Amino acid sequence: MPKVKKYSKEEAHQRQIDRVNEYNRTHKKEAYRNQKKSRARNFIKKDATREELEELRGLIDERLKEISKS
Structure with missing residues (x-):
């Protein structure tokens, strides 16, 4: 059985950041959409x-009507 490498908290954190950055580079449209969605939710919840x-x-109701027509 292969040995599993254990990372320090700092190394694990940096690896996670690297994986997120790689995802964002390879999935630009999805990452941008997720960013917009997050900002909209935070605005609604907090501000x-x-x-x-x-x-x-009203805007949501209009958009739902447009979508249901398609």
């Missing part, structure tokens, strides 16, 4: 006012 949420609700 949006009532008026902004009502506006977004």
